[in-house]
Amino acid sequence: MPKTQIVHPADLRRPGQLETAVIPLNRYNRSFEEERKEFTPEELKDIYLDMRYIREVETMIYGVRTVKNYNGIEYCYTGPAHLSTGQEAAAVGMAFTLNRDDIIFGSHRSHGEFLARGFRAVRTLSENELDNIMKSRPDILRVAERNCPGGSVRKLATDFLLYGFICEVFGRANGFNRGHGNSMHVFFPPFGIYPNNAIVGGSAGIAAGAALYRKVNRSGGIVVCNFGDGALGRGPVWEAMNFAAMDQYSTLWEEGYRGGLPVIFNCINNCYGMGGQTSGETMAYGCAARVAAGVNPEAMHAERIDGYDPMAVIDAFRRKRALVEAARGPVFLETVTYRYAGHSATDANSYRSQEEIEEWRKADSILTLRRDLESAGLVSAAEFERMDAAIVEHVTRLTRLAADPAVSPRPDPAREPDAFRKYNFSNGRSEAHPASVGRDVTQPIEENARRKKLAGKTRFYLDAAGNPVSGMKAFTLRDALFEAVLSRAYADDKLVIYGEDNRDWGGAYGVYTGLTEALPYHRLFNAPISEAAIVGTAVGCGMCGGHVLIELMFSDFIGCAGDEVFNQLSKWQAMSAGMLKMPVVLRVSVGAKYGAQHAQDWTALCTHIPGLKVVYPATPYDAKGMLTAALAGTDPVLFFESQRLYDTPEMFHADGVPEEDYEIPLGMPDVKRAGNDLTILTVGPALYSALRAADRLEREFRLSAEVIDARSLVPFDFEPVVRSVRKTGRILIVSDACERGSWPQTLAARIARFCFDDLDAPPVVIGAPNGISPCPELETSYYPQPEWILDAIHTLVLPLDGYAVGMDFGNAELMRHDRLGI
Ligand SMILES: Cc1ncc(C[n+]2csc(CCOP(=O)(O)OP(=O)(O)O)c2C)c(N)n1
Ligand SMILES: [Mg+2]
Numbered sequence: 001m002p003k004t005q006i007v008h009p010a011d012l013r014r015p016g017q018l019e020t021a022v023i024p025l026n027r028y029n030r031s032f033e034e035e036r037k038e039f040t041p042e043e044l045k046d047i048y049l050d051m052r053y054i055r056e057v058e059t060m061i062y063g064v065r066t067v068k069n070y071n072g073i074e075y076c077y078t079g080p081a082h083l084s085t086g087q088e089a090a091a092v093g094m095a096f097t098l099n100r101d102d103i104i105f106g107s108h109r110s111h112g113e114f115l116a117r118g119f120r121a122v123r124t125l126s127e128n129e130l131d132n133i134m135k136s137r138p139d140i141l142r143v144a145e146r147n148c149p150g151g152s153v154r155k156l157a158t159d160f161l162l163y164g165f166i167c168e169v170f171g172r173a174n175g176f177n178r179g180h181g182n183s184m185h186v187f188f189p190p191f192g193i194y195p196n197n198a199i200v201g202g203s204a205g206i207a208a209g210a211a212l213y214r215k216v217n218r219s220g221g222i223v224v225c226n227f228g229d230g231a232l233g234r235g236p237v238w239e240a241m242n243f244a245a246m247d248q249y250s251t252l253w254e255e256g257y258r259g260g261l262p263v264i265f266n267c268i269n270n271c272y273g274m275g276g277q278t279s280g281e282t283m284a285y286g287c288a289a290r291v292a293a294g295v296n297p298e299a300m301h302a303e304r305i306d307g308y309d310p311m312a313v314i315d316a317f318r319r320k321r322a323l324v325e326a327a328r329g330p331v332f333l334e335t336v337t338y339r340y341a342g343h344s345a346t347d348a349n350s351y352r353s354q355e356e357i358e359e360w361r362k363a364d365s366i367l368t369l370r371r372d373l374e375s376a377g378l379v380s381a382a383e384f385e386r387m388d389a390a391i392v393e394h395v396t397r398l399t400r401l402a403a404d405p406a407v408s409p410r411p412d413p414a415r416e417p418d419a420f421r422k423y424n425f426s427n428g429r430s431e432a433h434p435a436s437v438g439r440d441v442t443q444p445i446e447e448n449a450r451r452k453k454l455a456g457k458t459r460f461y462l463d464a465a466g467n468p469v470s471g472m473k474a475f476t477l478r479d480a481l482f483e484a485v486l487s488r489a490y491a492d493d494k495l496v497i498y499g500e501d502n503r504d505w506g507g508a509y510g511v512y513t514g515l516t517e518a519l520p521y522h523r524l525f526n527a528p529i530s531e532a533a534i535v536g537t538a539v540g541c542g543m544c545g546g547h548v549l550i551e552l553m554f555s556d557f558i559g560c561a562g563d564e565v566f567n568q569l570s571k572w573q574a575m576s577a578g579m580l581k582m583p584v585v586l587r588v589s590v591g592a593k594y595g596a597q598h599a600q601d602w603t604a605l606c607t608h609i610p611g612l613k614v615v616y617p618a619t620p621y622d623a624k625g626m627l628t629a630a631l632a633g634t635d636p637v638l639f640f641e642s643q644r645l646y647d648t649p650e651m652f653h654a655d656g657v658p659e660e661d662y663e664i665p666l667g668m669p670d671v672k673r674a675g676n677d678l679t680i681l682t683v684g685p686a687l688y689s690a691l692r693a694a695d696r697l698e699r700e701f702r703l704s705a706e707v708i709d710a711r712s713l714v715p716f717d718f719e720p721v722v723r724s725v726r727k728t729g730r731i732l733i734v735s736d737a738c739e740r741g742s743w744p745q746t747l748a749a750r751i752a753r754f755c756f757d758d759l760d761a762p763p764v765v766i767g768a769p770n771g772i773s774p775c776p777e778l779e780t781s782y783y784p785q786p787e788w789i790l791d792a793i794h795t796l797v798l799p800l801d802g803y804a805v806g807m808d809f810g811n812a813e814l815m816r817h818d819r820l821g822i
Contacts, residue, residue: 002252002504021299023289026336028305028312032372035311041378045387047096047310048373050119051088051366052388054112056395057162058083058341061111061169061183064403065345071396075403077170080183080198083341084112089365090268090337091116093313094224097321098192100125101221103210105203105540106196108184109268109339111169113226114193118161121191127153133190139174140164143401143408159398164188166402173411174402178577180411180420185575194543195572195580199563200273201231204240204265205536206568211244211261211330212537213544216496216522218256222324223263229288229334230273236563238291239533241265244330245296246528253521259327264320265300267332268307270339275351292332300332307337308365423574424611425715428634430547430583432492439493442520450514451486454479459620459656461649474649480620480657481511481587481641484627485549487661489519492547495631497524499534499551499587508553508589509646531557535564535586542584542636543572549631551587555602555640558588569636570611581634585627589641590684590736592779596772599779601737603683606638607713607746614713614743615666616640616684620650620657622711625664632663642685642736667715671724675706678797679724683710683735683744686766686784690734693789701800713743721747722754729760730797736783739767761797764809770822 036044062085063070064077084091091112098104098120106113122130130153134141137160144159151159168175168186175181176188184198194210197203207225214221231237244261269278269288276282285291292302301323306312313335320331338360342349349357373379379387401407413419438445445451457475461468489495497519499507503526506513515524527534531552538548552558558565565586573582591599606614613635617623623641630637650657652672672687673694680690687709694705706724710716725731731751733744748763766784773782792809794800 005251020293021297021302023287023293023299023302023304025287025289025304026306026312027303028309028315030311030315032376036376036378038311044373044378046119046123047092048366048369048379049387049391050092050095050116051310051369052391053119053162053395054088054091054115055085055366056391057115057166058085058111060395060399062341062345064399070399071392073396073400073403075399079169079171080108081345082109082184082343084109084339086340086360086364087112087268087270087307087337089310089369090307090313090335093307093310094226094266094317094335095120096310096314097317098224099221100192101219102224103189103192103194103221104224104226105194105207105210106226107200107203107228107231108196108198109228110196110226111165111183111186114165114186114196115161117193118165118188118191119158121193122154122157122161130154130157134160136190137164137176140167140176143174147397147401161191162395163398163401166398167408170402170408171410172402172408174408177575177579178411180423180577181575187576189576189579195575197568199567201227201234201237202536202563202568203227204231204237205243205533205564206540206543207263207265208240208244208261208330208533209537209540209542210544211263211540212496213541213546214262215249215257216541216546217494221262222321222329223261224266225263226266226268228273229267229269229271229278229283230276232267232278232285232288232291233273233283236532236536239528239530240536241292241295241300241330241332242528243530243533243537245300248521248525253525257520257522260296260329262324262327262329264317264324264329264331264333267334268337269334270337272339272343272352274343275347277351287334289332289334295332298328300330301328302332302334304334304336307335308363308368310365310369420574421610423576423578425613426573426578426581426634428581429632430492430494430581430634431632432494432547436493438490440520440523441490441518443518445486445490445518448486448514448518450482454483455659459650459659460654461651469649471647475620475657476646477620477623477641477648478509478511478646480624480650481627482514483659484624484631485512486515486518488549488628488631489515489523491661492631494545495523495547495549496541497549498527500527500529500553502526502551508551509643511646531560532564535561535569538584538586539564539568539572539582542582543580547583547631549585549587553589554591554594554598555588556591556597556600558602558605565606565612565638566609570609573635574611582636583634585630585637585639587639587641589643592642592644593776595775599773601640601684601735601768603640603713603735604737604742607743611636612714613637613666614640615711616642616713617711618642618645618648618682618684618687618709619652620648621653622664622670622709624657625662626666626711628661629663629666633666637666640684645685664711667712667717669717669720670709670711671706671720672709673705673707675704675728677703677705677728678730678732678793679706679708679721679728680789681708681710681721681731681733681744681747683713683733683737686734686736689784689786690789692786696786696790697793701803703798703800710747716747718750718754721751725751725755726758729758731755731759732764732766732789732792732797734766734784734789737767738770739765740770742767764792764796766792766809770817
């Protein structure tokens with residue numbers, strides 16, 4: 001909490017009443033005669049054409065999904081079909097005012113928004129820009145060119161847009177996301193179309209993060225986040241709206257960075273979330289726009305607008321974009337509309353009446369605009385017939401190409417086994433421009449007080465005389481993390497750092513103490529207690545080009561950001577087929593002394609998810625080198641730390657932790673102690689238990705254990721481990737994670753396979769018992785202890801002369817536990 005803002009009892013205890021802002025409902029009331037003056041006849045025609053194209057493409061998808069036929073093209077489409085017929089005016093009106101730097105995010109029902117934004121891009125980008133964009137996808141361009149000979153660049157770009165879109169829906173390699181995305185996720189950033197999200201409300205945090213990127217980098221452009229009314233029931237949407245509106249942007253951020261995030265949350269209210277009627281059944285707001293009143297005093301400038309009138313939508317977007325550009329965002333719009341088709345192809349419409357659907361059909365936006373244009377004498381009936389027929393012919397022609405496997409093959413994992421996996425990681429470097437080194441900071445790095453203090457610390461655990469250095473004087477793992485962060489923050493002005501209590505407080509466990517003095521608010525700030533928004537916004541900021549370091553305090557809190565970590569952070573690089581990068585490092589610590597909900601090692605959950613790098617350094621040297629490497633990369637890294645190790649000094653590099661920058665490549669295990677008789681592979685703090693066990697083995701049983709610190713979990717190079725096992729013939733794998741389903745179990749299975757001929761005993765896994773982490777006084781009965789390692793060795797690997805077992809690692813006991821599920 002900033003000391004500059006006093007919270008005074010006299011203010012908070014004063015009587016009064018709270019006024020909320022007035023939220024206008026459908027105030028747009030211009031007649032067509034009036035509104036047509038705002039547009040050229042060409043623009044009016046374009047609005048009609050875009051809506052009509054969307055309707056036709058959706059009709060085509062409906063056809064191939066339900067009766068396996070569209071205009072004589074026999075094609076069996078089996079994928080999702082969340083159609084937006086009925087919602088065309090909302091999509092086209094939304095996209096009509098958008099410019100080159102404006103981007104949209106959407107949902108599972110965003111075909112219409114994709115096409116509307118795409119058509120807008122084709123009309124507004126220069127021919128040169130369009131040409132370059134199309135050349136970035138020669139596969140799509142080739143087919144478009146062959147079938148659109150002699151057309152103008154814009155005509156070709158329209159074919160490019162429609163063909164790339166249909167191919168993606170059909171899961172073809174020529175799709176915009178190379179068939180990896182599919183109907184619910186199709187997107188194409190060069191046209192301002194960012195990910196559409198099949199997790200309801202999943203786009204909200206990401207869009208706020210894209211807006212954060214725009215604000216922090218003052219890059220211009222606005223972000224439109226399209227989501228359905230059902231999404232208002234999801235917590236992460238509320239978190240995102242609050243994140244976008246936080247007071248600090250106006251109260252604390254520096255001049256030039258003031259004001260809420262430049263984002264319009266556009267709730268496309270079609271009155272249903274699948275079969276659940278939102279207003280009237282599943283929600284309590286009565287009117288969706290009301291939710292904005294709970295976010296800030298301006299109620300996010302919320303309005304309900306008529307999404308059946310494209311002009312009303314355009315009018316609202318014109319006014320709201322002006323607000324957002326004046327740094328008065330975020331904005332909330334409730335765009336009322338209706339879908340004619342079922343939620344998806346299998347929807348029997350059992351939850352709504354035919355009469356209701358008919359009422360909306362009567363007010364159909366395409367028919368209404370057609371009638372208006374005709375009666376105004378702008379387009380004749382014959383011309384409409386010609387336009388409509390041309391659209392049908394066009395969509396038919398491109399559908400035929402997309403459905404033809406000879407023209408549009410599928411990605412072929414048989415020919416290319418890594419076809420889907422190769423985009424999991426980009427493995428690039430997120431270097432800032434050299435000219436930006438030391439830019440956008442608040443003091444020269446040499447003046448940093450903590451850095452100066454660290455200069456007086458001893459960077460190895462023993463002093464020159466070989467005596468242990470006192471805790472006060474020792475350079476610790478906490479210091480090593482700080483040094484890496486400080487250095488990267490000065491080397492990379494695109495690096496933004498946030499999380500709960502990251503400023504002032506000094507970050508969880510004091511890792512960031514000293515950072516507040518170094519960085520302005522727009523590079524280091526306190527996030528609300530909104531784990532979903534912290535991760536979601538980092539995803540959005542990262543995919544737009546930002547470099548982000550976020551922190552979630554305790555690994556247990558990953559659960560509060562489950563979707564954002566497991567579906568968003570991890571997947572968008574692959575779902576974009578390499579178009580997007582995700583330079584986001586997420587620090588989480590495994591707690592101690594806080595019991596069941598604050599002290600569990602959740603590495604296993606993260607290693608299970610493709611697309612996340614997962615590391616767990618245990619020494620100051622490794623922590624600094626690996627955090628530096630993670631921050632310099634372009635992939636999402638889950639950076640695990642142990643609270644039990646923050647005070648640990650460096651014990652393995654006799655020269656101490658270097659003051660200068662260095663990187664340790666992610667994925668390389670490290671031999672921390674050489675030995676010949678057995679191998680102990682450790683994850684995180686288990687390293688120290690293993691070392692103590694190795695001491696005892698040496699002292700009491702004349703056995704030399706080789707101790708290898710995994711350091712990284714994903715990726716992981718098995719070579720050093722295999723080499724060790726070839727030598728020792730025995731391996732135990734130790735970590736603090738609950739044993740069942742843990743990463744060490746995967747390691748054990750792999751080693752059994754890689755080293756089958758070399759092993760004298762099966763690999764053994766020692767983890768925490770499969771139960772809750774207990775109160776602090778009993779933690780030694782939860783985290784693996786050195787004696788447990790000896791117990792397991794004696795029972796399962798190599799009998800130790802005269803050893804008395806404490807913990808029962810026998811097979812019968814394990815089977816008993818499994819039978820009980822504990
Ligand atoms: C988090 C999550 N919960 C449930 C679903 C299943 N689901 C898909 S679409 C949908 C309805 C969404 O309604 P709304 O947000 O209003 O969008 P609409 O379908 O009306 O466009 C549901 C429940 C999902 N995809 N994600
Ligand atoms: Mg809905």
